[in-house]
Amino acid sequence: MTMTRDVDTLDELRDAVPAPVALPGERVYDRATPWNVAVPVRPAAVVFATSAADVATVMRFAAARGLRVAVQATGHGATAVGDDTVLILTKGLSGCVIDVVERTARVGAGATWQQVIDAAASQGLAPPCGSAPGVGVVGYLTGGGIGPLVRTVGLSSDHVRAVELVTGGGEVLRVTPDEHPELFWGVRGGKSLLGVVTSIEFDLLLIDEFYGGAMYFDGVDAAAVLHAWRSWSAALPETVNTSIAIQQLPPLPGVPAPLAGRMTVAVRYVAVGQAANRGARVDAEAAERLLAPIRAAATPILDSVGVHPHAAIGMVHADPVDPMPVGEDHALLADLPAEAVDAILAAAGPGSGSPQTIVELRLIGGALARDPRHRSAFCHRNAAYSLSTIGVLAPPVAEAVSPHAAALVSALGSWCTGGQMPNFAQSRAPERLSRSYDQDTLHRLLALAARHDPAGVLA
Incomplete structure (x- = not known):
């Protein structure tokens, strides 16, 4: 669809839907820019929905005129949107x-x-x-x-x-x-x-509290910490959740000085009470004992582990808040032998020249692996670990991020399930659907x- 040719059609959209509508060139149109600013989102029009009725009207309008409809809230998992599409922004539905x-x-x-x-x-x-x-x-x-x-x-x-x-x-x-x-x-x-x-x-x-946080180690200790985490994580009870990430965080505001501009390894840890979801208090001493093998692997350069209210759960991963251009890849692993850890270290550890900002492994399984009360379209409950790569698409590494991530996933092919979770590595490529389901x-x-x-x- 060519915008200049179809201005009249889009003006009709303003007449059809009571919600605010913005077209390219108008001041509020750029509110459609997603959190991941690397994703091109340039729709034919943006509708700032305030009700389900607004959304239904847009659907019927688009169907009658051969347009498509996409939806976005924050744009963390944004996919490309072109000028054949009306984008519904749902930020006004924030109750x-x-x-x-x-x-x-x-x-x-x-x-x-x-x-x-x-x-x-x-x-x-x-x-x-x-x-x-x-x-x-x-x-x-x-x-x-x-x-x-x-x-x-x-x-x-x-x-x-x-x-x-x-x-x-x-x-x-x-x-x-x-x-x-x-x-x-x-x-x-x-x-x-x-x-x-x-x-x-x-x-x-x-659940009102947890014992956990993150411990950060110097990148020179990456091999010792990753191998210790691999052995330790395999025997953890379901009350414990953990992930590990090789990080190369830039020296930006909000990045703690000990972590900025260098390679570090973050071990994330969350333990809750034995009767989680029934109000049980966390046993901090037991949770600390469980963490002891990781503390013994190397000396942390930063440590935020302790008892925290559940409201502080975001501090465990400390994901970035400000919009940025990122490229992601993702794979699910059936197993994590020592050889797989060595492959990750070769691709993303010290001396590798990795362009990735984060390479993360999450231990999954536990309650995830059991059948729920109501079945759903979600697949891959049998995966043992999740691998994610996140790279900032900015010079001088922008062009290297995606090929490197693909090579890392390929290097782990012997242990990958071939699956992918719908919320990770967003795209509209046909192969994403076949990997997600x-x-x-x-x-x-x-x-x-x-x-x-x-x-x-x-x-």
Whole structure:
């Protein structure tokens, strides 16, 4: 679609939808720029939705005129959007209501986890959030959600109770295990394949504290720490969650001086009580004893481990807050033998010349591996570890980030499952879908999409 040729059509959009609409060149149009500024997002128009009715109107408008529709909240998992697409921004749908009696939260599509964390903490409750509190709730939950307590409480989307969904056909539906159960199955893990989620309801957890944080080691100790973490993590109980990351953080505001401009290794650790989600207090002494093998591996240069309120969960991973251009890759591992750790060190450890800002391994399994009460489209519950690479796409390493990440994943091919989680390494490439879902799940998702989006509006 050529913008200059279709201005009249887009002016009709302003007449059709009561929500604010911005076109290229207008001042507020650039609010569509995603958190990941490396992703080109230049839609035909931006609609600042304030209700499910706004979203439904846009769907019907787009279907009638051969346009497509995409949706974005924060843009952490942004994919490219071109001028054949109307982009719905959901930041105006930011409501958050906590039901203390039912221990649930109902939030709009524009809400971030930080909003829910803050609202729930005042009631002694915790959401099944991700490691980055600035990420949007809905995008995270529709992709499944691997949070910092995943081994203990399971997949975050397994805690979803109900969804308000606008289909590609422009219907506004309440989706639960009993109402439109096929969509309830698919929207939890299927990302935006089946429609635009305008609000979502999920369980809150009775977890008010954890023992944990991060220990940072000098890069020269990378081999000792990674190999110690590999052996140690394999025998951890489900009350413990951990990840490890080789980091090369730039000397920017907000980066602690001991970590800036050098290679370090971060070991993230979160332990909760034995009766997690039933209000049990964490046994700090037992959690500290469990961590002892990592403390013995090398001397930390920075240590934030201790007892913290759940509201401080974001400090464990300390993910960046400010927008930046990033390139990501991702793989799931069935096993992590010593040879796999050596391959990671060769590609990303000291002396490797790695352009990656972060190369992370997360221990998964535990509660994630068990069948949930309500099955969903999320696959790959049998993976043992998750590998993620994140590189800043800025000179002088911008061109090297993606090829290097692909080479690292290839080097681990013997231990990779071939799968990928929907929330990681976002793209619209066909191979992403085939890696995110097994064949039966993908076939079922695409059949549901064809039924509820007959015009193929959803981008």
